[in-house]
Amino acid sequence: MLHQKALITKVEQENFKVKTFHLDLELDAEPGQFVMVWIPGLDEKPFCVAGVKPLRLSVAKVGPFSEKMHELKKGDFIWMRGPFGKGFELKGKKVIMVGGGYGVAPLRFLEENARKKDIDAIFIMGAKTCTELMKKPKAKILNVCTDDGSEGMRGLVTEHLEVALKEKVDCVYACGPERMLVKVLEICEKAKVECQFSLERYMKCGFGLCGQCSCGGLMVCKDGPVFTGKELRGNSDFGKKRLDASGKGIEI
Numbered sequence: 001m002l003h004q005k006a007l008i009t010k011v012e013q014e015n016f017k018v019k020t021f022h023l024d025l026e027l028d029a030e031p032g033q034f035v036m037v038w039i040p041g042l043d044e045k046p047f048c049v050a051g052v053k054p055l056r057l058s059v060a061k062v063g064p065f066s067e068k069m070h071e072l073k074k075g076d077f078i079w080m081r082g083p084f085g086k087g088f089e090l091k092g093k094k095v096i097m098v099g100g101g102y103g104v105a106p107l108r109f110l111e112e113n114a115r116k117k118d119i120d121a122i123f124i125m126g127a128k129t130c131t132e133l134m135k136k137p138k139a140k141i142l143n144v145c146t147d148d149g150s151e152g153m154r155g156l157v158t159e160h161l162e163v164a165l166k167e168k169v170d171c172v173y174a175c176g177p178e179r180m181l182v183k184v185l186e187i188c189e190k191a192k193v194e195c196q197f198s199l200e201r202y203m204k205c206g207f208g209l210c211g212q213c214s215c216g217g218l219m220v221c222k223d224g225p226v227f228t229g230k231e232l233r234g235n236s237d238f239g240k241k242r243l244d245a246s247g248k249g250i251e252i
């Protein structure tokens, strides 16, 4: 797939380490799918689609590529290919979305779609502290929590998920740090509720050729990045291991 050139039309500061880039492209993509962003002479990295009309990407500053992205301004260009992978599938009439860190971005897009389909969503979003919270979705039921209680309820998103699951829901959608996802799976299995998770692995090709994104036999770029709880149950690498840029297995 060829790269498309995209003009940055707006840059929003979500919090002290995440910026959302609005691009002059409209993409036919589902929440949970991703694009490979290329900055010539630097690198190419995957980012979740955070919105499609216009295309939006939320980028956390964690290393050389994302630092360069954060220097870009309205009027600059990036190149991208995609969308790739399998996104979230909306199911039923009442759902819960659980987002940690920049994982909130694709779930905000999913919540927008849920509203269009008259699906009720309880949105649980969290961060360590208030300065790390992402912008809030327009969800009717929004539970904001921080580990230190500096905004919203004190505690982890998973603690609030356990409370929310006292009501019957059709599916739980989660995106965020993998340790959080492991806990969400455990809680959903106990409550016997279907769940879907967006995973991350170091990626090179983005479409199933190089094997870099392997997760216990699954190719995250092609088989995912969204997986059901059933697909992840018993996976030897889920929450435990990923491959670094050189292909060496490292602990999560």
Ligand SMILES: Cc1cc2nc3c(=O)[nH]c(=O)nc-3n(C[C@H](O)[C@H](O)[C@H](O)COP(=O)(O)OP(=O)(O)OC[C@H]3O[C@@H](n4cnc5c(N)ncnc54)[C@H](O)[C@@H]3O)c2cc1C
Pocket: 034, 045, 046, 047, 048, 049, 057, 058, 059, 060, 061, 062, 063, 064, 065, 066, 067, 102, 105, 199, 200, 201, 202, 203, 225, 242, 244
């Ligand atoms: C499908 C997918 C969707 C993604 N969506 C987003 C998004 O919407 N917003 C966003 O900010 N980031 C997203 N990422 C992660 C992003 O691609 C990486 O953080 C990227 O490596 C940043 O490049 P860098 O050069 O800035 O940092 P790097 O130097 O490459 O990485 C910084 C740190 O993050 C770790 N890391 C890098 N890539 C991954 C990975 N894939 N999984 C786990 N740890 C990793 C590195 O080991 C290092 O510790 C996504 C990744 C995948 C696979």
Ligand code: FES
Pocket: 202, 203, 204, 205, 206, 207, 208, 209, 210, 211, 212, 213, 214, 219, 220, 221, 222
């Ligand atoms: S990134 Fe190459 S196979 Fe997934």
